[in-house]
Amino acid sequence: MPRVLLTRRIPSSVISLLHPDAHVDLYEGGGAIPRDELKRRLADKDALICVLTDRIDGDVLDAAPALKIVANIAVGYDNVDVPAARARGVAVTNTPDVLTEAVAEFTWALILGIVRRVAEGDRLIRADGWKGWALDFMLGAELRGKQLGIIGPGRIGRAVAARAPAFGMSTVFATRDKGLDRLLVTSDVVSIHVPLAPETRHLIDRRALARMKRSAFLVNTARGPIVDEEALAWALGERLIAGAALDVFNREPDVPSALREFENVLLTPHLGSATRETRTAMAELAVRNVLAVLRGDEPLTPVRA
Ligand code: GLV
DSSP, X not given: OOXXXXXXXXXXXXXXXXXXXXXXXXXXXXXXXXXXXXXXXHTTOSEEEEOTTSOBOHHHHHTOTTOOEEEESSSOOTTBOHHXXXXXXXXEXXXXXXXXXXHHHHHHHHHHHHHTTHHHHHHHHHTTOOOOOOTTSSOOOOXXXXXXEEEOOSHHHHHHHHTGXXXXXXXXXXXXXXXXXXXXXXXXXXXXXXXXXXXXXXXXXXHHHHHSOTTOEEEEOSOGGGBOHHHHHHHHHTTSSSEEEESOOTBTTBOOHHHHTOTTEEEOOSOTTOSHHHHHHHHHHHHHHHXXXXXXXXXXXXXXX
């Protein structure tokens, strides 16, 4: 019977889809599986179901001679060395589509949260700092009539854009190499929706931040390293932008203290796809990819990098 390693707990209803076709080895250690443990457990496995905190590189793949598939429970797959997997005949799959709407909704939660100072107000009340209503108290920015700049016109970027008319915003799109400068110069909210790749690492650097309007907000729900965090802290310190909302960070779960110090930075712990419905759908898609490959069929959502 084929053997499947699961590096994290997923809903039991989803695990049960693997029975009776496969034997499941579930890592129950809590948190990320240590690398040695991952390699040891992979030695006799045919399939791996992993998450974005697991770095799957050539070294790990070499510890898994019988492996046929790496099913990543995430749409992003920068944690997997796809060429190394291909070279070893191992399929790689991700979980596109099922999380698009959840991430788009969360992106709007961040946009509204930062422009209307939601978390800042919450902090103020909890610190007993609220002295009462005033006409000019804690004013935010209005979205109506403003421009949303979306870097990355993929599935998630388009789903975010689809919600913009409800707030009276116009939208412009850019890719990393087309239209980015113009987007940065003209947008009131800049939202990042590109995958992390060597070409997008630190795409938002000092130069990019300096191009943004002083009244503009930066939102990142994609991957932390797309934004140079040091450059962002500099831009915030110099008041080159109005604020930032970040769901992802360079070295999660570390969040630089330089960013925590700003009231005009909204910080969330990588929650973009974190709804019960979506996380279940992501796990189920990963399992269905594994079942397809173990049956000898094509995977449903292969990564073709
Ligand atoms: C989450 O970050 C994902 O890529 O699905």
